[in-house]
Amino acid sequence: MILGAVLAGGEARRFGSDKALADIGTGRLIDGVIAALAAQCAAVVVCGRSWTGGPWVPDRPRAGLGPLGGLAAALHHAAGGGYAAVLSAACDLPDLPHDLIDRLGPAPAFVAECPVVGLWPTASAAALDEYLANDTRRSMRGWGAAVGARAVTLARPLANINRPEDLAAFVRGA
Numbered sequence: 001m002i003l004g005a006v007l008a009g010g011e012a013r014r015f016g017s018d019k020a021l022a023d024i025g026t027g028r029l030i031d032g033v034i035a036a037l038a039a040q041c042a043a044v045v046v047c048g049r050s051w052t053g054g055p056w057v058p059d060r061p062r063a064g065l066g067p068l069g070g071l072a073a074a075l076h077h078a079a080g081g082g083y084a085a086v087l088s089a090a091c092d093l094p095d096l097p098h099d100l101i102d103r104l105g106p107a108p109a110f111v112a113e114c115p116v117v118g119l120w121p122t123a124s125a126a127a128l129d130e131y132l133a134n135d136t137r138r139s140m141r142g143w144g145a146a147v148g149a150r151a152v153t154l155a156r157p158l159a160n161i162n163r164p165e166d167l168a169a170f171v172r173g174a
Helices: 029-038 067-080 100-104 122-134 140-146 164-171
Strands: 002-007 043-047 085-090 109-111 114-121 150-152
Touching: 002 029, 002 067, 029 043, 029 085, 043 067, 067 085, 067 114, 067 122, 067 140, 085 100, 100 109, 100 114, 109 140, 114 122, 114 140, 122 140
Parallel strands: 002 043, 002 085, 109 150
Antiparallel strands: 085 114, 109 114
């Protein structure tokens, strides 16, 4: 079983407001990511923010660690639920492929152009705790290298909504 994890603990400074809740024409950004992960995972959890729409977990070991804090929370949550791996994606990626598990498997692996999208073995939870305790960079690529993850290139780049103009371009189909 694989747990989907929506990494949603960022401050959205470049966006200027809560981008997870931004309307992309078909709903909110975060809802699209949840749906994309739910289509291929046994369950989905939102990491790094409270969420009334389903299960959520706070970043681990604390907030402010970037995507790795959310991933650490997801890996520990997955370990407690008997999941073999976590498929992670940030809340600002509105066009995730519905076959990411196939593209990324076997774990560990991540999308080369967007390392917050990854397939991570649940057994790596303790190693991520140690990495967070000892590496001040808190880099997803650094974490991937530390666990020997493969960087997978997708046929087309993922849309990544970081600024209002990114959202506007995505909505108009640019």
